[in-house]
Amino acid sequence: MLKTFAVIGDPIDHSLSPAIHNAAYRQLNLECTYIGYKIPRAELTSGIESLKAIKISGFNVTIPHKIEIMKFLDEFDDNCKLIGAANTIVNDNGLLKGYNTDMDGFLEPIKKRDISIKGSHVLLIGAGGASRAIIAGLGKEHVKKISIINRTLEKANELGNFARKIGIKTETLTLENALELNGDYNFIVNASSLGLKNESNLIPPKIMNERTVVYDIVYKPVNTELIKDAKSKNSQIIYGYEMLLEQAVRSFEIWLKQKAPYDAMKKVILGKF
Numbered sequence: 583m584l585k586t587f588a589v590i591g592d593p594i595d596h597s598l599s600p601a602i603h604n605a606a607y608r609q610l611n612l613e614c615t616y617i618g619y620k621i622p623r624a625e626l627t628s629g630i631e632s633l634k635a636i637k638i639s640g641f642n643v644t645i646p647h648k649i650e651i652m653k654f655l656d657e658f659d660d661n662c663k664l665i666g667a668a669n670t671i672v673n674d675n676g677l678l679k680g681y682n683t684d685m686d687g688f689l690e691p692i693k694k695r696d697i698s699i700k701g702s703h704v705l706l707i708g709a710g711g712a713s714r715a716i717i718a719g720l721g722k723e724h725v726k727k728i729s730i731i732n733r734t735l736e737k738a739n740e741l742g743n744f745a746r747k748i749g750i751k752t753e754t755l756t757l758e759n760a761l762e763l764n765g766d767y768n769f770i771v772n773a774s775s776l777g778l779k780n781e782s783n784l785i786p787p788k789i790m791n792e793r794t795v796v797y798d799i800v801y802k803p804v805n806t807e808l809i810k811d812a813k814s815k816n817s818q819i820i821y822g823y824e825m826l827l828e829q830a831v832r833s834f835e836i837w838l839k840q841k842a843p844y845d846a847m848k849k850v851i852l853g854k855f
């Protein structure tokens with residue numbers, strides 16, 4: 583039976599998700615298709631109605647709807663509840679069920695490298711939806727402390743409250759003071775959109791060394807300015823495309839209840855750069 587899937591968001595034209603999922607369907611000869619569907623922030627209600635009208639089998643949710651979508655869901659899993667956001671939706675005959683694959687998608691590349699996160703001190707750049715899922719993941723892995731640095735301090739403080747609620751020691755800082763950073767961080771994670779437009783890195787390389795793990799969730803360009811600086815300091819690098827791939831694999835498996843063709847999906851991501 584032909585199944586249709588989608589990714590909704592705005593902007594949506596640069597999303598790699600249609601290419602990744604369609605490559606997976608081709609690889610397994612599945613009669614499925616995956617489309618990008620632009621829904622502006624103010625049009626989520628009518629957008630969801632349209633998706634139900636065409637009997638969409640499931641859809642991914644990206645900026646700016648990850649939090650707002652929660653209101654439209656009939657059910658959601660524990661990750662969504664914890665994070666307060668969903669990125670993967672199943673349409674079960676008009677009943678919408680939400681999942682969040684960002685958190686485990688973020689953690690997987692760390693686990694694959696056998697890097698231990700427990701007890702570590704993390705510098706987290708950004709305080710948007712992605713940061714929230716990452717903090718939930720870091721909490722699940724029992725990090726010791728998170729320093730959240732963001733352009734807008736209020737948003738960092740809000741997220742700091744969330745982090746404290748789930749038992750993590752937290753401090754918040756503004757990006758204006760980035761040059762003064764001098765802590766000893768085990769992980770430096772960029773969860774902001776800084777770097778996407780080739781912006782220069784604001785995090786001083788002096789706080790990076792060969793023991794630091796630098797994880798940039800921006801996947802385009804592959805080598806952001808942050809990653810370039812981290813490489814110059816021989817830090818361990820985790821690339822944004824790794825999280826993109828892991829969350830896509832999890833969405834595929836939720837929808838189709840079979841193992842995703844990991845290599846075919848990875849190949850299409852790498853081929854797009």
Ligand code: ATR
Pocket residue numbers: 645648707708709710711712713732733734737757773774775776
């Ligand atoms: P997402 O859901 O992907 O996290 P978001 O909620 O829009 O997206 O969050 C984007 C993050 O990138 C925010 O932390 C934002 O900082 P503000 O809270 O100050 O808005 C950060 N960001 C975006 N553009 C930025 C820029 N030019 N300089 C610094 N930070 C930026």
